[in-house]
Amino acid sequence: MDEARLDDAVRAVRMHYFQGMTMEAIARETGTSRSTVSRLIGYARSTGLIEFRLHLPDEHVPGMERRIGKEYGVTAHVVPVPDTASELERLEKTAAVAAQVLNGLFGSNMVLAVAWGTTTEAVSRRLLPKPTHHARIVQLNGAGLTRATGLGYVSEILARFGRNYAAPVEHFPVPAFFDYADTKRALWRERSVRRILDLQLGADVALFGIGAATGDVPSHVYRAGYLDDAELRELREEGVAGDIATVFFRADGSHDGIALNERASGPDLSALRRVRSRICVVSGESKLPGLRAALRGGLLTDLVLDDGTAAKLVGR
Structure with a gap:
């Protein structure tokens, strides 16, 4: 950042916002x-x-x-979006507001757990710079799949968060889904893996979207072929409504007994509830079944969504 320009910007901001001077008056001075x-x-x-926050009394929300x-x-x-906007445009506008919400909840001396995916990738491109001290970013679920490591896609998402907050990134280099549950259980006992797992579930803030197989912008886990036809059929038979960090849940919000979760590298959802601030970003009506289930x-704890999806959520 150019120091002279930064000094000029700081001076202009203080004069405009702290001293109440007009831009014309600042220009003259x-x-x-x-x-x-x-x-x-x-x-x-x-x-x-500078950041802007709107503090509304309850009666004015x-x-x-x-x-x-x-x-x-x-x-x-709730993010206002024109009715004529495409689903991709809707996602971009929602992601921009999510980035502001994240800045309000995450800061120095904190840990941010990020679940990779289409939605968090969009948020990563709309982040607002906020250098922190002694903060860390941790990957919430593995990304490897049979034909590729998944590292390129996920690493770039996490790198954006790291650069934005001037924070080191802790990667989780394991498969998104293991072939065998026994393999996962054995690996989860390793001290190097336990360190990442403890960091995930000791996070102050978690950021994630809701996985859905349908819509104009389907979730990356479905689009990239992480699941085969037999596994997708199994999820339908289980009554699965969506996923968070590649861990699946039913329409009533329950997740116990879903076989694929035994092989998933994402966090146990009961443990995830212990994270103080859990920001869910949702764009598009195709995510509604999963969103309703996650809310149930x-x-x-915090929901960022477009106005069209919000209207359907509250039955309007």
Whole structure:
């Protein structure tokens, strides 16, 4: 970051927001133009030098957010999206708000657990710079599959979080699904693996989406061929509604007894509930069955979703 430009931006921000000066007044005092002042303040926003938070009294929380919060016991952030937007555009706008919500919950001396996927990949591209100290990023579930390691896709997602927060990244280089449950149980006893598992479940914040096989932007785990036809059929027979970090759950939010979970590298969902802030990002109505199930199971504390999906969630 250019130090001279940074100094100018800090000065402009303090004059505009702390002293209440107009951009024209700042321009006169600094001997620059209004457009230069505007660019400096825009620079401060884009680099994370300043953040905006809206603190609303309970009676002024928008209706859908208040209704979702009352019905499901979560903090909801509903993202306005034009009705004409494509599903991909809807995802991008939702991801941008999710990045702001994440900055409000994650900071120095904290651990962030990230579940890779289509949604968190979108969030990783919309992150707002926030350098931290003594923070760490940890991968929440393995990514390997039969024909590839999955490392390229997942590593880039995690690297963006690491760069954004100036934090080291802890990778989890295991398969997304083991061939045999016994292999997973044996590996989970290794001290090197236990260190990552303990870091995951001791996280302060977890970020994830809801896995779904349908929609214009299907989840990466389905699109990339992690599951074969027999496994997909097995999930349908089990009444699975969705997944978080490649761990599956039914429409009532339960996950016990689902055979594929015994081979999955994602976290035990009962243990995941112990993470203080669990941010779930959802875009598109195809995710609704999984979202409803996750809410019934108490798997999230903070929900970021587009307004169309929110309206369907509350039955409007």
